[in-house]
Amino acid sequence: MSLTGRADEPGKRSLRREFIAARNALASDDVRQAADALAERALSLPEVAGARTVAAYVSVGAEPGTLALLDALRARGVRVLLPVLLPDNDLDWGAYHGEESLARVRHGGRMTLSEPAAERLGPDAVTAADVVLLPGLAVDARGMRLGRGGGSYDRVLARLERAGARPALLVLLYDREVVARVPEEPHDRPVDAVVTPSGVRRFR
Template sequence: MSQTGPHSGPAPEPGKRTLRRELLAARAALTDGEVRAAARALARHALELPELARARTVAAYVSMGAEPGTLALLDALRARGVRVLLPALLPDNDLDWGAYTGEDSLARVRHGGRMELCEPSGRRLGPDAVTAADAVLLPGLAVDARGMRLGRGGGSYDRVLARLERAGARPALLVLLYDSEVVERIPDQPHDRPVRAAVTPSGVRRFG
């Protein structure tokens, strides 16, 4: 997915920029059938995670384009009685949150000249709503052997992670990826935080 949005923004450092470009090109080469099959497998493996089995509130996101698919997982969580929160991009690139109550609760929103994003259409709950989550599904492009996640570089989820830390919240941090996006090492910065696990179409990879 090459669009900007909650996962994008300021120009990244050169090493990450090159890696992002390569990963996005690989995603763009996937067929619709491959994306759909991966989404089904991702949902199946994610729903087996104990972190999601015991969660009452999960903060997630709506996948776009060739991103690892999330809608099947969101609907399955709702069917379990889980409260699902989805992000809405704010003008300063921070994220507000709203409840997901099914596909009819989503609206396509265009932010300036950037690509449309699917966001919750209902009442906004405020940026701090994420601190109530028992698990947070983070978008990403890759993760390394330490659990360090490569995001889009816009800083939206860095703000989310910082907000969780300030609040003393300790939700399980999870990322959904394709198998080839689990890599040996990603350049990281002091503010980066590792995820607990990565879910891919072939299974779950845990860290630390």
């Protein structure tokens, strides 16, 4: 299936595999250079420049890198929240105090994540964020995001909506991951902007 094709749920899984395979084929130097460019682009956004609290995440493997951005935000005095994956796939949150404050946590046979080792702040802590960075594999011309399929950030978005919170929703991607269309479900919500190494695209 094409990276820009529409798909039902089996097709959605196929799309995910395709995007993940493309990421895994990237050279480590390309991943590092993209991370630096992403940090520079994201930090220049007015929403990020004016944020007091940013909910983010620690990138894994060949995901678009986030650590340079996390450290730059912290150096600016921004409060950075990072997720802690719970057994039911919901997310708790903890504050980021530098890379040394992270612990590597293996979640069953699924994945190993870098998570804050400090105090847990509760799932509702994300509602205080001015900006929420959402992980993803692709975004389309409408701002619809293709996630990894675990549903954790669908819960985050639902929690924000219930709380009446309106943070800026951003996704960090490689340039080739901005496509014409991705599959969507009724509960899916568009992001406000995508940040890639070459620029920023806004959707609303």
